[in-house]
Amino acid sequence: MAVPKPRTRIQEKNRARVLEAALEVFSRHGFRGATLDEIAREAGLSKPNLLYYFASKEEIHVTLLEGLVDTWLDPLRALDADGDPQAELLAYVRRKLQMSRDLPRESRLFAQEIVQGAPRMKDGLSTDLKAxxxxxxxxxxxxxxxxxxxPVDPHHLIFSIWSLTQHYADFDVQVRAVLGEGREPIDEAEVFLEALFRRVLAP
Structure with missing residues (x-):
């Protein structure tokens, strides 16, 4: 079996441009609404040039999702069994809120895939994520x-953390419309959620 040649710096740069453009387009329109033409325009490349790096829209989407799963799992991996329980869980809440602040497009991409039945990442959900x-x-x-x-159900506690933190990325427009100008949703959410979870988690 032939060993693939390492990519040049220009090839790596162009692949990164395509993935960045695709993240923007997919997070805005979803997989079905996105087109290769739009991704190519966003990347500043011709469609044939884009197809040199990725054979299809699905390949681009899967590449983004595969990279995203590890990013999404890292905050939960950091939960330390030897640490103070409340401190560890509150740190997890803060990490998830920070991701909603820093990675809103990634959060929407993930949410759209789940809502559509996770056709391109179902195996990863039932193996890596579940484990x-x-x-x-x-x-x-x-x-x-x-x-x-x-004494709380641990799975539903984790689900509640996901929903209460990722909401601020996936429904940012709604949150800001309700709160109005001059308020920072995630800063306020951190204060509120810390108080909420301290009460819920206290033994």
């Missing part, structure tokens, strides 16, 4: 059993 969530759920159960954490 990690199950592992951390056992940590939460252990903390509850030891009296260090309130």
């Amino acid at each position: 990690l969530v199950d592992e951390k759920a056992e940590v939460l159960r252990g903390w509850s059993s030891a009296g260090k954490l309130a």
